[in-house]
Amino acid sequence: MAGQSGRAEPPQRPNMIVIFCDNLGYGDIEPFGSPVHRTPALRRMAAEGRRFTHFCVTSGVCTPSRASLMTGCYAQRVGMHTNPRDGQVLRPVSPYGLNPTEITIAEVLEDVGYATAIIGKWHLGDQPELLPTRQGFDLFFGIPYSDDMTAETGRRLGERLDGNRWPPLPLMHNDRVIEAPVDRNQLTRRYTECAVEFIREHRGSPFFLYLPHAMPGSTKEPFASDAFRGHSRNGPWGDSVEELDWSTGVLLDELVRLKLDRNTLVVWTSDNGAPLASNPDDLSRGSNRPLHGRGYTTGEGAFRVPTLMWWPGQIPAGTTCDQLCSTMDLLPTFAALTDSTLPKNRIIDGHDIRPLMFDGVSTLRSPYDAFYYYQQDQLQAVRSGRWKLFLPLDSFTRHPHFAPNRPGQTLLFDLVDDPGCETNVAPDHPEIVRRLNGLATQARGDLGDRGRPGKNVRPPGHVSRANPQTLSER
Structure with a gap:
């Protein structure tokens, strides 16, 4: 592979960073054609790395999509596609979540000495037994579910989905609520600061940083800090996207400053496509152009997401992969890059896509028959x-x-x-x-x-009684 790409021999234990936006559409960033959002850091990633124009998630909504990224499997395989209480998206105080017996990316990398952190939105179970700290993450700093799942929303639901038990939106540190309700305008900034701190702390040893941002998110008007609110050409949606770009730039600059850039793979993508406004010319709820359809469906605009991969000296600069691949491929690819062992006692649906990342574009072939x-x-x-x-x-x-x-x-x-x-x-x-x-x-x-x-599916996680994540009880 090195001979085909002209790249240097990769380090044995590279750092891994996955930046995962929420509801951000295919056409929402400049490297994928956005005419309204200023995203210079992502332009830099594209210029110095590789665009993936047929990179897919496995669901048009967040919980099943995130389950696939974590496990390398279709959500149907691991029972995270639907449940009788919540439907396809987990709500607060749910007894369901990702089964602790599943093997996540964090656990695969933890087994070979990686420090692991999730900074951002989990949305795979909010009960103590189902939190990221039970799935291979040393650090969890973030919210356990979507930014629109607030106590106010719960009160409007009443008895439905136990809405009257939904707590103020909690910010958690590991398994403890440290603020409630969290100020959503500050989430991107605070996640970025925490991510920089984690990188600095673990600069001398391999680390895996999973940064699932809450923005643009599920509200009609996404949140942003004072430095970005009201400054874009596309209202709150644009403000949040441009702050996400700023966040990415901060991390890339820090990697360069610490001389970690040539030892770090950064993957930037989204959990599913944008929900879109009713008027196709209105970009205030995101853009999936030129793809068909909105988020939350099986439309191409829901499943195919903008994806950039950056690793100076390893990934050829300014290149594009137009072959089908998916978030399910990250787990087996990361395992291959680190000489980790994949579990042999279960089906993993993803593939090792190192050739799609490193080889010359004329030789690229998708590993998917279906x-x-x-x-x-x-x-x-x-x-x-x-x-x-x-x-x-x-x-x-x-x-x-x-x-x-x-x-x-x-x-x-x-x-x-x-x-x-x-x-x-x-x-x-x-x-x-x-x-x-x-x-x-x-x-x-x-x-x-x-x-x-299906004959080859596994059950979700489940607890006998679910309690709200609150300051008073935790």
Whole structure:
């Protein structure tokens, strides 16, 4: 691999940083075409690293997406796609979360001597047994779920989802609430300061920093500190995006200052696409351009996210990977980069994508024969190569192409020539439709489909009684 890319021999134990934004869309940053947001740090990452233009998450919403990043598996594999209490997104005071028996990226790296930290939003269980400190993280500083899951929101819900038990939004240090409610305007700034402190503290040994920001987040008007509020050309959404860019620049500069840049891989991406405003020309709730669809669905704009990877001296500068890969690939790739051992007693869906990161762009090939788009427990689409097939469905709760109460037909899109999914070419390619339908049949047997359990799935974590995370009780 070194001969193909011309890179230096990589260090045996590189540092790893994953920056994970919340609800930020494909077209929300300058390296992916944003006309309104100023993101100089991300332009720098693209100029000095590699863009990934077909990098996908496994869900259009945050909990299942984050479960896949942590475990290298489809959320359906690890039981984090839906549950009878919360649906597909965990709410405060839920008895569900990521099963402590799952092996996370943090645990894989911890086993080979890494210091590990999550600074930001967890959203994989807010009960003590389900917190990050039980999943391989030495440090947790952040909020346990989304920034819109406040006590005020809970009061509006009342009895539904135990809303009357939702506490003020807690800021946690490890398993203890240290502030409630936290000032959401200060989250990006405080996360950045904590991340810099962690990097400085562990500069002499390998570290894994997972920085899942709360912004732009799930509120209609995202939050930002005084230095950024009201300064962008796109209202609160733009303010929060530009502060995220600032945060990234601070970390890159610190790595250079500490002479850690050539020993550190930085991955920058988002948990799913932007929710979008009702008017397609209104960018105040983000942009997924030129992709079709909004976040929270199985649309391409929900699953394909802007992704940058930066590692001076290792990743070729100013390059682009246009091959399908996903957040599930980070765990096996990090394990390969550190000579760690993956668990042998379970299925891992992700792949080692070191060739996609380091090799010349003309040689790049996706490791995926098939990639699946689920809406909770319903398989809605399959991708293979450039082709995405939406399956005909008689019923569904949400769909990016089909209208309610009307059976949906088979749709086939060429995602290379038609990223906006405007032209159904299924009638022109019956052999491709047959092949992708066969891949869908395999997924139904393995991961399940609505009303049909998969044969290779594992249960979520569960506690017998859930309590609010509050200052008084913790």
